[in-house]
Amino acid sequence: NEYEKETGVKITVETTPWSDFQTKAFTEFNAHGDAYDLVVGDSQWLGAGSTGGHYVDLTDFFKKHDLGNVMAPATVKYYAEYPGNSGKYWAIPLEGDAVGWSYRKDWFEDPKEKEAFKAKYGYDLDVPKDFKALRDIAEFFHRPDQKRYGIAIYTDNSYDAMAMGFENALFSYGGELGDYTTYKVDGHINSDKAVAALDAYKELYKFTPPGWAKSFFVEDNQAITENLAAMSMNFFAFFPSLINEASNPNAKNTGFFANPPGPNG
Template sequence: MEKIRIAVRKFDPFETTLQKLWDAFCLENNISVEAEMIPLELHDLYEQTLTNKGLINGDWDIAHLNTDWIFDAVNSRAVENLSPLISQNPPQDFPEGWHHSLLHLQEINNQVYGLPFHDGPECLIYRKDLFENTTEQINFKNQYGYNLHPPKTWEQFTHIAEFFNRPEQNLYGCVFANYPDGHNMVFDFCLQLWTRGGSLLKDHKQININQPEAIEALDFYRQIVNNQKTTHPKSKEFASVEAGMAFATGEAAMAINWFGFASMCEVIEASKVKGKVDIAQLPSNENHNPASLNVYWLYTIGSGSKHKKIAYDFLRFATTAKSDELLTNEGGIGCRKSTWNDPEINKTIPYYHKLSMLHENALTLPQTPVWPKVAELIDAMVLEAINGEIPSQKLLETTQTNIQKII
């Protein structure tokens, strides 16, 4: 038999987990099939699987796709409908084993097109050892007139980032991921918008970002990213993985990133902040709710795969409670409720149980085939904002005009 080819989101914990799972799967089922796993960066992964029709052509049997892309993938018939396979031979505890927020984005027209692989909504990650230090607390109160605690508002976030910004100690107040990959800056913009009471969708459920809350969101974001008194100077070079590593190696007091980068701090060897980290909900403007963003990774099967049976058998194996725990212990984020509440995992990662809290406030991006193109336009807009002088209102107007052309 030919090899099974798997397109893997490039990230060490994903790569090591997949290899261990495949080896265990072959051993348990007494099969000797080689899996060729190719780790790909975000842009390359999208290009190889969807733009170049790799899933349709049979170049890939299995692929990691994130939920931003699944609507596009289903629309172009790139991924296999798993519903008939699930009804014959469901995964362990399906669907009760997962929080409902991890099952609905891949369910389109009542059909299921992927199984949850890796999760962890956006949250505030912070250094609890700094926040709980008595000297720091006294100095902060003297300087700002209120007690030091995880920021509830964006103004407090700025104060705290200023307070902990100590370049001479290679410690910065906060770190962002501003590498233009069509994702992180788009997500950051959405979070800034939502926590100010804005929405991506206006009348008739059309995407419309040209609104007062968006001006405020973009103004704040471009200002904080460029603020040398608060922000890690390499933020503009960092994608989410590099920003996560900078936090894990002790270079920032706060980060807004995926939950997975918090848990990574407790399990990877390179971490210098084990036992010193906690998470909280994101800050928001007064009288507005905190928000989180729920984008998660799926296991999908290519519609052109010649090995669909073994691919689905592997997906069932890779999503058991035991496999979900393995992913977590390797540094990824398990998707099952059993993993979130596991006492051993919460011993290693004391805030793991907070995942269910984050999911209660987690919003999702619009499900439309044009979203990847809209995301590119928003990404370009935020990049222009942080690197240039054009007023936010003008940038938003221009971007909205370009969005209208796509819609």
Template structure:
């Protein structure tokens, strides 16, 4: 009797497992292709061919349940709620796609790297960690994975060369370590309807001697901020301000700065996608080397040089003088509703990830679109600081990218890789791009559906179709260990906002602490090859004049208030 009961239990369990994925297959794929994954850059027949490949490749993993992690933006919400459902119905693999804050994602990544415990089977992790992953060799080298152990689960039509952020996820060895999943830039945002008002234009030119328009340099941005805050003051009965930002001493203040604020001011060197030898963090790494040499000016870095100090000083001054009351006490998330409330004229540092919410209808409370849903605002190129030189990167571009770890069991890693590719496949990618507006493929941004939609997106399409988009890039390979170094920034710069330290004092402390942390990395790498021989090798300290008197970065003090310069919006992306 007991044997019968045991047998029945086994059969019941098997039936439950079978039922959970017995409907996976081409019929379900056809439903999703017809009902959800339109438009697409490929024909329905080619979409079905891709989906048939997923059905067959997933068969060994059908019934498996895996866990992946990402930060919270609309693109990942779509993946978590819609694409997991589609993937399970088509392949029989259940995906728990968890969403946490960006800092918590980095913490989870760091914990898995340090402990070797498999917390998640896949991560959508910023490509800012490319220097970390390439050195520690704890993340899977995707180039080798796709050609070797993961070949049987690598989509033949993945078309890696179609990804516009491929260079961001490529290590110093030329291999791919992460696969872009979503991408957004940090651009200039302004109320074009206000800038176009004749009385506002006339008043600005009378005071400053040049036309009101998209600011080309920081001097013009400052003039416009001052003008709207102190001269215009009120528009249609609403008190308006010429700038928006945030300053609370919290982790998001760190990536407010490491997301290329210093580079926008001009602190780094010429070079794409990041400065060589000095990047936007102020870290020096010589061309052809994989060993960071220091962040302090005394070691050839630029984290506490004149350009970096200027950048922090202007962030602090503008926040206090031209932003709405209370902005200095806000964190990133608290500051987000400010633009849609309709009382800010411009913002120098605005993430295009929030385009979807900024084109929400007027009925939702968005005061920056007209009755037809057309934006009253536009996005333009980031203004250049006085230390910026031709050939430098101009701003930041986030590339949240699929990252796999060697500590994940191979079968779970393969199932996660299948889901990762599903979310970026040509079958799915264009529709996902229209939902989250975080475009990753050249074929997507050049599709006719984005040509049609462009007037409703405030300049997003124009940016991604511009050859100049390469001037915006993520953190690069000079940063040897992102989690360890990133946490230094918000703590030191938060002390500027509190008044505890001047910008120079704060950046001196920041550069010194980064060098200290990198010296420990250097010792570990020399002793144990912790960073694969590519850990820091710090330069000996010299007087700052040794470096500041040389060409390139770090740069000696310049005229920090040249005449303001603007350009008409219609010419801004040319």
């Protein structure tokens, strides 16, 4: 433990399954317990954590160490500051919530697959340049009789997984969750672009492995490591295990691409 060697302070790390994480943390918060000194809280806990008296005001610490310039601006705005534009900070950004895609390079680069794809869709098989290509490739590799499937997406609705997955389609299609100034959602989350994005995300579900109705980051990585899917979405923070041959037997054949744009770029 490098921190312990440097400071003499022993750190005990407690890990909790994601499905129980918020419940367990806030049970301790509300009881004013002392089980934890530091918590890796989810970004949407900022409001309840600060207004409920559970989080320490880190504004002075933030300024002293110039963290506003050290950290990426978007992470400071959405993972540290509350209320928005208040200049008050309650957390230090730890992991970026950006979602990307992993894919099986050996499947994509197989000459026979490339030939068959070109014959069916009329363009070259490559990492998808847009959501239409993402859908086409997912359909192409979806072969239940071979126990090979097209794509792995977030579908778990017990917390925020499905919403997180859908947002990647929403923003690619040019949609928004709402008006961030007035907090109105009508006309935004149900706009034509948002509806088209939801339809596109729902369409991808047709090409997922069987039993994929409660899936999040663990399952989506397993889709690659266990030879289930051609492509899989996940947070960047979970990609290191996919390039580690100890945790991914397909590490040498795993590639990555950014979330593709929608029909309007």
